[in-house]
Amino acid sequence: AKAFPHIRARDARAAMEELPELKEVARNQDRYGRLWELVEGLDALPRGIAMHPCGVLLSDAGLMDRTPVMPTSGEGFPMAQFDKEDVEDL
Known part of the structure; x- marks a missing residue:
């Protein structure tokens, strides 16, 4: 199986527009919009x-x-x- 590319949480929305694997998700912003806000918020948390x-x-x-x-x-x-x-x- 092809490995999914590493994406920083703060770059999640930009990745949706660029990666073929995420383009379908990008078309459903009304369904997943809040999810991506939460994902981006994770970037500031300590790892x-x-x-x-x-x-x-x-x-x-x-x-x-x-x-x-x-x-x-x-x-x-x-x-x-x-x-x-x-x-x-x-």
Whole structure:
């Protein structure tokens, strides 16, 4: 089977006009219009979790009392599940 080409979520509408596999979907905008709005919105969401190499949290309480944490691979340090902007508000 032929592999479907990789398309970034933000380029979904443009791909409908260009790819033969999606031209039929493009003709049914009234049926699928909201779906493509949601697909494009997915592009801004994070795809993975990573530890910032210089991010260190300092607090007057234990990390587990301030933020949800998850274990990291390798070093075994706990990693805060908040992003850098939200952590600053703590």
